[in-house]
Amino acid sequence: MKSTIYLKCPQCRENGLLIERQGKYFCANCMYDYTQLNDDLEKLDEVLLENLREGGFDFGFTTALYERVTLIPPQEATEYVKKLAEDNNIELIPDKGAILKGSLPVIIFFVVIIVVIIFASILVSIYG
Incomplete structure (x- = not known):
């Protein structure tokens, strides 16, 4: 089975694939032993x-690392990492307001395009 888990390595400081070899987990870049x-x-x-903070990796990758290193079941790993994030004020899922605020320029752009198309079609029908 191929790994698709990417993490920021504590040794080489690079973002890399977590690989499994003989029951241990390593950084594909420097072979740091996560176990x-x-x-x-x-x-x-x-x-x-x-x-969780800066690696650019999602909650799932971080949970997968914890699960593999500690050999605990997925549900317990998920609960642990959620609690760790909560205790350290790390927002795992951005609130709806932040999502809407981030997409506001895109929404405005599409509204402007639609208004221009409607206006152009009205002018074509009048002066056509």
């Missing part, structure tokens, strides 16, 4: 938080 984080849960939390 060693199971012995240092504080460091594991730091890696999870960095990936």
